[in-house]
Amino acid sequence: MTQGWTRTVSVEELKTKGRTVYRQDGRQIALFDTKNGIYACNNRCPHEGYPLREGTLDENCLLTCNWHNWKFNLETGENQRDGDKLRTYPVEIRDGDIWVEIVDPSVEEQLAKSLDDLRQGFVDHDYERLAREIARIVRLGVDPIIAVKEAIRWSHDKMEFGWTHAYAGAADWLALYDEHAGEPENQLICLLESIGHMSGDTLREESYPYAEGAEDWDPEAFFQAVEGEDEARAICLTRGAIATGDAYGAMEHALARAALAHYADFGHSAIYVPKAGALIRRLGEDIAEPVLVSLVRGIVSAFREDLIPEFRAYGGALETFGTKPNGAAPAAADYAKLNANKAVQFTAEHGTAPALDLFRTLLAANATNMMAFDLSHLDDLDQPYGSDFGWLDLTHGLTFADAVLELCRKYPELWPAGLLQMACFSGRNIAHQDDNVDFEVWKVTDPDAFFADVAQTLFDHGHDEYIVSVHLVKTAQSVRNLLASQEAGHAGELALAALNRLLASPVRRKMVRRTARQAMRFVDTDI
Numbered sequence: 001m002t003q004g005w006t007r008t009v010s011v012e013e014l015k016t017k018g019r020t021v022y023r024q025d026g027r028q029i030a031l032f033d034t035k036n037g038i039y040a041c042n043n044r045c046p047h048e049g050y051p052l053r054e055g056t057l058d059e060n061c062l063l064t065c066n067w068h069n070w071k072f073n074l075e076t077g078e079n080q081r082d083g084d085k086l087r088t089y090p091v092e093i094r095d096g097d098i099w100v101e102i103v104d105p106s107v108e109e110q111l112a113k114s115l116d117d118l119r120q121g122f123v124d125h126d127y128e129r130l131a132r133e134i135a136r137i138v139r140l141g142v143d144p145i146i147a148v149k150e151a152i153r154w155s156h157d158k159m160e161f162g163w164t165h166a167y168a169g170a171a172d173w174l175a176l177y178d179e180h181a182g183e184p185e186n187q188l189i190c191l192l193e194s195i196g197h198m199s200g201d202t203l204r205e206e207s208y209p210y211a212e213g214a215e216d217w218d219p220e221a222f223f224q225a226v227e228g229e230d231e232a233r234a235i236c237l238t239r240g241a242i243a244t245g246d247a248y249g250a251m252e253h254a255l256a257r258a259a260l261a262h263y264a265d266f267g268h269s270a271i272y273v274p275k276a277g278a279l280i281r282r283l284g285e286d287i288a289e290p291v292l293v294s295l296v297r298g299i300v301s302a303f304r305e306d307l308i309p310e311f312r313a314y315g316g317a318l319e320t321f322g323t324k325p326n327g328a329a330p331a332a333a334d335y336a337k338l339n340a341n342k343a344v345q346f347t348a349e350h351g352t353a354p355a356l357d358l359f360r361t362l363l364a365a366n367a368t369n370m371m372a373f374d375l376s377h378l379d380d381l382d383q384p385y386g387s388d389f390g391w392l393d394l395t396h397g398l399t400f401a402d403a404v405l406e407l408c409r410k411y412p413e414l415w416p417a418g419l420l421q422m423a424c425f426s427g428r429n430i431a432h433q434d435d436n437v438d439f440e441v442w443k444v445t446d447p448d449a450f451f452a453d454v455a456q457t458l459f460d461h462g463h464d465e466y467i468v469s470v471h472l473v474k475t476a477q478s479v480r481n482l483l484a485s486q487e488a489g490h491a492g493e494l495a496l497a498a499l500n501r502l503l504a505s506p507v508r509r510k511m512v513r514r515t516a517r518q519a520m521r522f523v524d525t526d527i
């Protein structure tokens with residue numbers, strides 16, 4: 001493209017028109033004759049591209065784009081709305097003609113500006129601006145993965161309780177990103193959803209700083225620090241692992257052990273551990289610290305559901321797991337009537353069965369719970385607090401199974417905990433099944449074609465809430481992993497059918513009347 005000083009129109013022409021647009025090489029330069037002199041700027045509003053030539057100019061050379069009221073200082077390009085800056089051009093008058101200087105900034109300068117603007121869009125959770133800046137980075141020919149890394153750095157200390165689904169989802173979106181190389185629009189979607197979710201989850205959050213310092217990596221000390229909810233020490237030990245140069249490799253076993261030490265936090269901790277590994281492998285070791293300190297914070301602060309009555313049999317079941325000579329895995333149907341405490345005891349009694357057989361049984365039980373979810377539950381207004389679960393909760397039975405398979409195959413001593421926690425999921429989700437849901441209706445006969453369709457669905461998912469879209473992405477990726485593992489057997493087909501029905505069903509999240517009713521009943525118990 002032409003660079004340097006360029007002749008545009010004559011002063012006379014501009015004076016006659018008051019404002020005009022000069023076009024060159026696809027570039028549109030708006031020229032304004034003002035009482036302060038002649039100004040040149042990009043004619044395309046940096047918001048949505050409408051022509052600034054149509055804007056309103058006041059006596060202070062403040063140009064208003066009337067489409068959405070963004071206001072720019074014509075002299076500097078500053079945007080009074082904190083949005084993107086307007087590009088302006090130096091102007092000179094030579095022999096009655098108007099010359100403008102077109103000097104495009106270097107790639108480095110443009111990248112720095114895009115990252116600055118991306119950060120502003122991130123702070124404001126301005127989805128469109130995030131999309132624009134990522135697109136600009138792509139257009140520069142720079143690997144846009146840098147934007148994901150920056151987003152993690154900007155957000156990791158703003159997560160008061162550690163990881164959210166935003167980081168776990170980023171690992172899965174990045175997997176899709178890599179699979180769809182050569183498809184720029186789909187790849188942009190993957191990055192936008194990753195970064196947008198991080199931005200949304202940390203919107204208006206203050207910083208919650210991590211403890212400073214480092215301590216030599218010691219997996220047992222780390223485990224005890226997590227158990228004792230000593231975040232500061234766990235963080236210092238994490239930095240010791242980072243200093244080894246292979247942070248996740250050093251920590252994976254201890255992280256898996258800590259994450260599976262309790263049936264905790266809807267299984268999030270264990271679900272997130274392999275995702276941290278995937279993120280670091282994909283983004284590089286230099287992202288290990290923000291990824292891992294926030295993960296560790298999350299595991300430390302996870303609520304330990306195995307200590308509440310609904311799951312209290314878990315600890316005892318873990319102690320007796322595999323002590324009874326009952327070596328055959330039960331059938332998934334045997335779990336259909338077992339609440340969580342009964343399910344863990346029943347599983348422990350069959351603990352001498354091959355771990356993978358038990359895994360398949362429990363995966364099938366969880367997949368069946370999900371596939372046969374009774375949708376009328378979503379319309380039931382009389383649910384008490386604590387039983388508000390819906391599709392998203394059911395998906396954890398599958399995403400957790402995926403994590404258990406990955407972690408426990410590597411560290412087999414964790415199988416009892418992993419399997420018993422799968423039994424917890426099975427038990428907590430029974431009693432909401434619709435017996436009329438037929439596997440044959442939801443069965444997927446061509447998984448490859450199905451997942452190709454799923455990807456297209458995800459690329460235009462249409463859900464306002466990230467928490468919904470991220471569960472769809474995570475569940476789809478987990479089911480793919482389970483099938484690819486070759487270990488799932490028929491349970492994998494059930495998981496596939498469950499995913500199929502999830503994607504075809506409404507995912508209602510906001511229960512306005514139920515919430516009001518629950519609140520009224522709850523305050524009636526105040527004394």
Ligand code: FES
Nearest residue numbers: 045047048065068
């Ligand atoms: S297009 Fe100019 S403010 Fe929206």
